[in-house]
Amino acid sequence: MINRRTFNKAAGIGTGATAASLAGFRANAEAAPDHAHRQGGTPTPTVPAMTPGTHTSFARLKQVKAGALDVGYAEDGPGHGPVVICLHGWPYDIHSYVDVAPLLAAQGYRVIVPYLRGHGTTRFLSSRTVRNAQQSAFALDIIALMNALKIDKALLAGFDWGSRTADIIAALWPERVKALVSVSGYLITDVEAQKKPLPPKAEHTWWYQYYFATERGRLAMEDRTDRHDLARLVWDTVSPTWHFDDATFERTAAAFENPDYAAIVIHNYRWRLGLADGERRYDRYEKQLATRPVIEVPTITLDPERDPFTAPGNGASYRDRFTGPYAHRTLTGIGHDLPQEAPTAFAQAVVDVGRF
Structure with missing residues (x-):
């Protein structure tokens, strides 16, 4: 979600999710360098259109011990392919990428979609570890x-917490990042x-932060029913044109049963x-981030038009934070959970930025 200093509500009129995402993707892209479309004379592949909700599960679910965590993650695509790591937000989980992952796998990418700390099957290895949710811990x-x-x-x-995490890694550890797709742009918190x-x-739109x-x-x-219903309300509010069914929400809500979920959410906000x-x-790390470091890696930023957190100005409020090859796209008729609402446009941005 955006820095509160640059927040304002963007107006828009919704249309069908697939048509709107593709129309916004084509019509509202800031002109990118020539090599965004061709590299060595080879046209960038076009990701085939996929109806949101086509998939309900992932090809493979795995666990790996990493740092302070036993990380649960989905994986798709060839093991030798270029790696894409897709990061979810709140109140969401890996299912935000359930349609994106097979689209990218079909393009030859190895797709990794981890549960963030406090979500799904990701667990802390020690009961003594502080349940810390500050931004640099996620990175x-x-x-x-x-x-x-x-x-x-x-x-x-x-997107959301995932955009912030990706932005931080791109800013502080650019040698680990080939390229970046960031929904809502520059989200590093000051x-x-x-x-x-x-x-x-x-302030009204941020009501749950104050709650x-x-x-x-x-x-x-901490109450199972209350957190379920609160998350559902957030989904309905921030994705006003997304007509998801109950089963779609429940698949994600299962990730909220993590024993550390409440502690992580509360500490984060x-x-x-x-x-x-x-x-x-x-x-x-936080001292470095407080300086609002620029991001030099190739980047595409995506703004969901119907997300109440989308800043005005078609990306102008954060444009100066991206100093490498860059393009910006606004997806008309799309709300906050952009990769799940518009998987084809999201996957296309990944394919495109990988060829900048």
Whole structure:
């Protein structure tokens, strides 16, 4: 989700998900360098259109010990292919990429989709580890996962918490990132800036952040029924044109049963508002991130038009943070869970940025 300083609601009129995503993808792309479309005279492959919801499960589910975690992840595609790591947000899980993964696998990519800490089958290895959800902890989790899987360099793609995590890795460890697809652009959090108030309309959209700052919000996250219903409300609110069925939501809601889910969600939002401490071992990374470092790796940013968190200006508010080969696309009629609502457009962005 976007930095609160640049938040404002984007207006738009929804259409069917597949048609809207492809139309927005083609019509609203900022002109990219020639090599975004051709490399060595070879045209960039066109990802075939897929109706959202075509797949309900992944080809393979695996576990690997990485850093402080036993990470659960989905994998698809050839083991020798170029690696794409797809990162989910909140309140979502790996199923945000259930249609994206086979599309990319068919293009020859090795696709890795991990559950973030506190989600699904990802578990802390020690009960003594602090259930910390500050932004640099997530980034180091993914670096540890790459090390465990012996992946030197990968294309990173994400939305929401996943965009923030991918942005951080691209900014601080660019040698590990081939290219980047970031929904909603530059999401690295400046905690000091987060303390400044926004216009009331904007604050209203962030209602759950303030709820989580209270004891009532914490208790709601710890209660199975309350967290289920709250997450469903968020889905309905931030994806107003996505007509998902109950089964689609329930597949993701199963990931909220992780024993550390409540602690991770509450700490994440309290930390971002400056209401909870991080750990000293992450201080050096947070100091670097507070400077809003630029991202130099090839990047495509995607804005979902119907997401209430999409900033105005067609990416203008964060354009100066990306200094390498770059393109921006706005997907009309699409809400917050962009990869699940518009899998073809998301997969095409991955294929395109990989050839910048």
